[in-house]
Structures are given as structure tokens and as C-alpha cells.
Amino acid sequence: MSNTVDIRGLVLEILLDIAKNGEYSHTALAHVLEKYQYLEKKDRAFMTRVVEGVLENQIALDYVLDHFSKVPTAKMKPAIRCILRSAVYQLRFMDAVPDAAACSEAVRLAKKKGFSNLSGFVNGVLRNIARNKEEPAMPDQKQDPLRYLSVRYSIPEWMIQMWEAEFSYHFENAADFHQMETMLAAFQAPAPITIRTDTSRITPQTLMERLKAEGASCIWPGGPDAGMAGSLFAELPYALQITGCDYLKALPSFKEGLFYVQDASSMLVVEAANPKPHEFVVDVCAAPGGKAIHAAQKMQGTGRVLARDLTPYKAGLLLENKGRCHAKNMEVQVWDARVFDKALEGQADVVVADLPCSGLGVMRRKKDIRYHMTPAYMESLVQLQREILMTVSRYVKPGGRMVYSTCTIHKEENEGNALWFAKQCPDFQLTSGRQILPGESGADGFYIAQFFRRPSQAL
Secondary structure, X not given: OOOOOOHHHHHHHHHHHHHXXXXXXXXXXXXXXXXXXXXXXXXXXXXXXXXHHHHHOHHHHHHHHHHHOOOOHHHOOHHHHHHHHHHHHHHHHOOOOXXXXXXXXXXXXXHHXXXXXXXXXXXXXXXXXXXXXXXXXXXXXXXXXXXXHHHHHOOOHHHHHHHHHHOXXXXXXXHHHHHHHHHHHHOOOOOOEXXXXXXXXXXXXXXXXXXXXXXXXXXXXXXXOOOOOOOHHHHOOOEEEEEOOOOHHHOHHHHOOOEEEOOHHHHHHHHHHOOOOOOEEEEOOOOOOHHHHHHHHHOOXXXXXXXXXXXXXXXXXXXXXXXXOOOOOEEEEEOOOOXXXXXXXXXXXXXXXXXXXXXXXXXXXXXXXXXXXXXXXXXXXXXXXXXXXXXXXXXXXXXXXXXXXXXXXXXXXXXXXXHHHHHHOOOXXXXXXXXXXXXXXXXXXXXXXXXXXXXXXXX
16 A cells, blocks of 8 residues: 555545535546546555445445444444445455454544544454454345345345336246346446447557557457357447556547547447438537547548537536547537527437436446435436427437437336337337346446437428
8 A cells, every 4th residue: 555645545535525425436436546646556446446345335334234233334423334334345355455454444544534432333343343254144035035135236125126116027036036136246247448449540450459559458349259249249340348457548549539438338329320421410418428429420520410418517528528539520519408499490310319317227337326316316307308308309300310318227217208208209200229238248228219200290
């Protein structure tokens, strides 16, 4: 560990920022990693693993703590709760960390945060956990499958019950239980760094050579020798996956915009939209810009891509990525997608509506979503999505297309909204709907629906 920077102290501050201030985990971690770029790779890796590990296993960690502590985790002070979760994660999941170090560092942090009076409590709980590595036993899988799945994969019980109902699973059926467990396990699998090659400037083969020269290893899942027939990557011959890179933004090929970091599922949205040269594409919720830039590049620099988002901050992200990726046929505007723009009525060949959603398909990347999301908030998102769809669909010209997509697994937001919109707007034909489950070919969970506006419909 670094002699000048308190690495475990930084971990604690990140966890508190997430728990107390509502900061998104991936954002909080990224800010600290960017600020401390100069740290050794092992220190940055330690921070990342503990922060992500605590969030990924929070229900399981609390299950252990509640077994050994007289004070339930729900009633602990936030700092003590975060210190204990972090230490238990190191005790139970990180063999390279000595038990004594995990315990003594937790005590040190408790004192540093002004809780010297609780340092004995912290020390006692952790040393008891360290001595009893096999306790507590997991909930019984057959007697209480819901509780077992919730603790084993740290997913709230209400969320599992929702999917059980939506997929018509019956946990007494071994095949159904296995299907659910496979999906939940995907949320704990490492999220690959998938990139999309700008094939107008470089081939995937040449980019692989560049990345190797820059010190990053990569694979080509959709390449001719990959044997990925039938997978998502067979549809994405320009997609690569990077490994062994500590700070991706430092790579010269990244700075030159030769690739864009984007999950395979997200790439499929623009494949579904299928923008052609000289067309007019409107991306209504575009930040940070992956789909808009993808469309601009598929149009070979011709036509026009109008990328909009709600705030100047998001527009700034779009402009930054537009410049880096040389997307000269892309225009950026600040615009609320709920507000109708008369000037665009019936003008667009393609509307891309990748809308705000509950994000349950990307929990392996945004691990805290599972703890912040509620059924009530998800219902409010369904209504927001419908409002936006009814507004932006009016931009599609007769004979044009609209793609509706989300990065979630929630029937109401996905198939439910697609069918609702098709019923509300009979001039639009729902031509396809596709639910990608987490872990499918290593991709994030996504939903993609294609609509075609009948040419006979007058505006």
C-alpha cells in the first residue's frame, strides 16, 4: 500500500459518498481513480475491488454481520457500517489480505472518523468473524429459495420476486431455479471492457496491434477465428474486448478516437436503427454519445445526427466525445425530450430513443442500483418513457424508423411499453422486440424494440 495515501481511507470515503450522499458508485469510484492516477496499479486495483466487492455483496456481508453483531447493521452509524462491511469483504473474499490487517485497519479507521468509543466493538465483531469463517450457514436453498438467492447474490428479495413473476418461473422447478440463478450470477461476473472500432479509420486487426503496442491486451470475439457463431458478437464484427489496461483514457488510441468504449448490447441499438448514408438521425437522450457517434460513423460522415440531452453537463460530454471521435456530421443540443420541437415534426429518418430506465440490466457495472431502486420509482419511469415516446415519435417521417431501448430487465418498461405505444399509435408498426439478459454472450441486459412508421399515414 502507498506510504503517502490512506488507501483504505479512500475506500471508506467512496462508500460513504455512495451511502450518505446518493452518489452513483461508478461515478464516485471513477472520480477518485482519476484524481489518484499516480498511485501504483496494485493500490488502484485494491480500491476498485473493495468498493465494487462491498456493493456487489452487501446483502451477504450484512447477513454475516447480523449473525455476529448484537447491533443490527441497519441501526449502525453509516461510517461504522461501511468500515465493517469493507473489513468483512476483505476477511471473506480476499485471501491475500491477512485477517489481522483487515481487523486492525478497521479499528484505525473507526478512530480516525471519531468513533474511538466504538473501536472495541469493531475489533470484537471482526475478530469473531475471522475466527469463524464457516458461519453463518447460507439460508436453505430448498426450504427458502428466495432468501437463499437474495443472500447468495445480494439482490433484494422484491426484485427476485418480480423476475420470478415476469418470467413465469417456479422455484420448485429445478430448470427455472437454474435460469434465475444464472442471471443473478451474471451480475457478479466481471464486466468486460468492450470497445467499438471506428472502422472508417482503422480495422479491428490493426487496432488490436496498436493496443498491444500500447500495453493493452485484447480479444476479438466477433473475429473470423473466434468461433462465436450464434452469439451477440457474431453481429458485431467491429467489437473488441480489452484486458490488462490500468487506465484506458491514457492510451493514445483512445485519445485519437479510434475506438469508443461501449457494451455489446448498446451497439446493437444502432444496428437495429440501421442508419444509412445521407439520412437524418435524432438521438433524443444521447449522452454520453456512444449511439449517436456509432450512427454518425455508420453513415460514413454523411447526413446529419442530432444528439440531444437534458443538461449542459450532458451536452458537454457529447461534445467531448464528438471531438475525440471526429464525428463531424453530428450536432449537439441541450433539449428536454419531453418537450415537443415543432421544427422536427416528420423530419427524421431515424429516431433513437434510448430512454431513462431503472438500469437493472447493468448492475454488474452500477452495483448500487439494486439498493436504490424501488417499485414506485420504476412505475414513475414507465410513465416518463411513455411521455417521451409519444413526443419524439412525432419526429419520425412516414416510412421512417424509431428504436426504443432500455438497459433494464423489467417487463413494464420493456415489452409493456412497446406494446402500449404500438396500441396508442397505430401508424407505427412494432417490427421486433428483443430482451437481452445479463451475461448473454458476456453482454449487459438490454431491451431493443424497432418501430416502422407506415408511409401511408399522413402527418
